[in-house]
Amino acid sequence: MKVLVINGPNLNMLGVREPAIYGTGTYADLERICREAAADNGFDDIEVFQSNHEGAIVDKIQEAWGTVDGIVINPAAYTHTSVAILDALKAVAIPAIEVHISDVDAREAFRQVSYAGMACIARVAGEGLNGYRHAIEMLSERLA
Numbered sequence: 001m002k003v004l005v006i007n008g009p010n011l012n013m014l015g016v017r018e019p020a021i022y023g024t025g026t027y028a029d030l031e032r033i034c035r036e037a038a039a040d041n042g043f044d045d046i047e048v049f050q051s052n053h054e055g056a057i058v059d060k061i062q063e064a065w066g067t068v069d070g071i072v073i074n075p076a077a078y079t080h081t082s083v084a085i086l087d088a089l090k091a092v093a094i095p096a097i098e099v100h101i102s103d104v105d106a107r108e109a110f111r112q113v114s115y116a117g118m119a120c121i122a123r124v125a126g127e128g129l130n131g132y133r134h135a136i137e138m139l140s141e142r143l144a
């Protein structure tokens with residue numbers, strides 16, 4: 001079983017970026033948490049991908065078709081704007097879980113809209129980097 005973890009813009013800046021909101025963990029920490037969670041939950045393969053570019057994220061979702069069993073996605077700011085990412089998730093129809101490090105529902109009104117979430121089976125928000133572990137556990141249960 002393979003899980004693909006997709007991270008959107010500015011998540012490569014974790015640790016530096018607004019630590020009061022996103023914490024002091026780095027992108028390397030995020031990647032380590034995902035790899036450990038995948039190994040602990042029956043996945044024998046994982047890819048952790050990050051891009052600041054919407055089209056690159058759409059390409060990655062399309063490439064997952066036929067090769068990946070489940071997706072964990074934090075589209076970051078594109079969550080709130082990208083019909084293209086929503087459509088890509090719908091096109092491949094791979095079970096996907098949406099993750100947000102912060103509690104987006106408790107923030108600005110514009111962060112309370114999620115296009116990608118409309119194609120996801122569940123959402124984890126406000127659990128910090130450990131939310132990725134939670135999402136991978138949920139995905140594993142769903143795929144079992």
Ligand code: DQA
Pocket residue numbers: 009010011074075076077078079099100101102103104111
């Ligand atoms: C985020 C929340 C988004 O609103 C924001 O644009 C991000 C990160 C989160 O993980 O909390 O970049 O997706």
